[in-house]
Amino acid sequence: MPLSGTTNSIRCAAKTTARENVHREVFHIEEPTFLSRLLLHVLPKLAALVAFTVAITILPVVAARTAKTTTAVKTGLDVFEQQHFAPLRGKRVGLITNHTGVDHKGRSVIDLLANAPGVKLAALFNPEHGLFGRADEKVSSITYEVKTKKGPVKVAVHSLYGETRRPLPEMLVGLDALVFDIQDAGVRFYTYTTTMGYAMEEAAKNHIAFYVLDRPNPIGGEVIEGPILDRDRLSFVGYFPMPVRYAMTIGELARMFNTENRIGCDLHIIAMQGWQRSEWYADTGLAWIAPSPNLRTLPATVLYPGLEILQNADVSVGRGTATPFEEFGAPWMRGEEISAEIGRRGIPGLRFSATRYTPENGLHKGELCEGAAIEIVDRNAVRSIRMGLEIADLLQKQYPDNFSVERTLLLLGNAATIQNLKNRMPPADVVASWSTDLAAFQQMRAKYLLY
Numbered sequence: 001m002p003l004s005g006t007t008n009s010i011r012c013a014a015k016t017t018a019r020e021n022v023h024r025e026v027f028h029i030e031e032p033t034f035l036s037r038l039l040l041h042v043l044p045k046l047a048a049l050v051a052f053t054v055a056i057t058i059l060p061v062v063a064a065r066t067a068k069t070t071t072a073v074k075t076g077l078d079v080f081e082q083q084h085f086a087p088l089r090g091k092r093v094g095l096i097t098n099h100t101g102v103d104h105k106g107r108s109v110i111d112l113l114a115n116a117p118g119v120k121l122a123a124l125f126n127p128e129h130g131l132f133g134r135a136d137e138k139v140s141s142i143t144y145e146v147k148t149k150k151g152p153v154k155v156a157v158h159s160l161y162g163e164t165r166r167p168l169p170e171m172l173v174g175l176d177a178l179v180f181d182i183q184d185a186g187v188r189f190y191t192y193t194t195t196m197g198y199a200m201e202e203a204a205k206n207h208i209a210f211y212v213l214d215r216p217n218p219i220g221g222e223v224i225e226g227p228i229l230d231r232d233r234l235s236f237v238g239y240f241p242m243p244v245r246y247a248m249t250i251g252e253l254a255r256m257f258n259t260e261n262r263i264g265c266d267l268h269i270i271a272m273q274g275w276q277r278s279e280w281y282a283d284t285g286l287a288w289i290a291p292s293p294n295l296r297t298l299p300a301t302v303l304y305p306g307l308e309i310l311q312n313a314d315v316s317v318g319r320g321t322a323t324p325f326e327e328f329g330a331p332w333m334r335g336e337e338i339s340a341e342i343g344r345r346g347i348p349g350l351r352f353s354a355t356r357y358t359p360e361n362g363l364h365k366g367e368l369c370e371g372a373a374i375e376i377v378d379r380n381a382v383r384s385i386r387m388g389l390e391i392a393d394l395l396q397k398q399y400p401d402n403f404s405v406e407r408t409l410l411l412l413g414n415a416a417t418i419q420n421l422k423n424r425m426p427p428a429d430v431v432a433s434w435s436t437d438l439a440a441f442q443q444m445r446a447k448y449l450l451y
Contacts, residue, residue: 075213095125136293167198172203
């Protein structure tokens with residue numbers, strides 16, 4: 001993905017030093033040899049060419065990267081760190097985080113809070129995938145050794161993706177504040193938002209202050225996509241009635257949850273500095289850390305909302321391969337056929353090609369799958385939910401015995417959308433059918449935006 005930033009003008013004057021009248025006695029030879037001609041005539045010109053090439057290609061790139069690095073977005077953690085965590089002084093703190101909770105230097109929020117003056121890090125809580133972001137099953141509670149200036153300290157790590165998915169009263173005893181710092185994916189069914197919502201509810205019940213250290217929405221803060229979640233389908237993969245792609249940061253979501261769900265917790269948002277709603281994660285100057293084992297790349301984050309809805313309908317989305325969420329397939333698909341057909345639909349911003357792969361784990365483990373690899377050619381044009389609907393529409397047409405669109409309801413979360421797809425309504429018309437609901441959501445959402 002292109003790196004944005006202002007590239008300063010670079011002027012480079014490359015001067016050659018070759019002189020035609022260099023005396024031969026300098027080289028101690030009587031007649032010019034091939035080597036002497038090379039040294040006298042060719043190499044100076046080559047050096048000038050190299051200098052010119054560096055000036056017009058390499059240096060501008062370096063300047064652009066340097067400029068972006070110096071103006072990188074400051075996350076809520078970076079801002080809180082600048083404040084020396086002052087609001088937490090004198091408090092016993094519980095921290096909800098994972099491996100993505102780092103500052104711009106890569107330092108863990110765990111270590112920073114454990115060494116913050118006047119702050120007592122009393123407990124840790126991890127979401128799905130665990131404290132280190134590696135687990136794909138239930139996560140057990142553990143004890144974690146934190147390095148402090150006074151020596152190592154053991155802190156209990158309570159799992160919020162194990163026997164319970166919300167903090168229990170006994171886990172919160174003695175805490176004055178809960179701090180939430182996790183990188184989200186910007187997608188309704190990504191469970192970190194639910195973990196935050198549940199924790200806010202428990203904080204309110206136990207009169208504990210709740211701090212959210214804000215982070216960028218990796219797929220931007222402008223494009224809203226997908227149907228609104230039906231109220232009767234609220235679950236761990238759908239905490240709030242909102243679209244699949246909601247274009248809000250985790251801090252903005254917290255504000256909306258707190259008010260619209262009437263949670264009423266003592267909520268504090270530590271806002272970012274320098275983030276613009278139009279920015280993709282690649283534009284922020286921040287290092288990307290995969291928030292879960294299979295959401296590894298920035299292109300995958302763009303495609304994830306539209307591909308993940310298909311997995312429950314027996315479609316592999318690349319889990320167990322080197323490129324999860326950048327391909328889809330199944331043992332019952334024919335790759336050449338499906339890639340050609342989906343390509344003919346002219347889905348904006350994307351290019352499809354036939355692929356074959358055998359997942360090492362996950363759905364269809366050990367089975368040869370055929371399908372399509374997806375290349376993003378214009379990320380701003382991509383509407384991943386529209387892409388997912390086009391794929392679903394094609395699969396129910398081509399493989400009616402293998403693909404059931406009803407099974408996408410789990411994550412799409414909207415019964416009317418499923419019925420429209422079953423009735424073979426064109427995907428463009430399905431998208432259009434959401435317009436009234438999305439307009440109402442946008443109006444509500446506007447009250448909680450911070451940027």
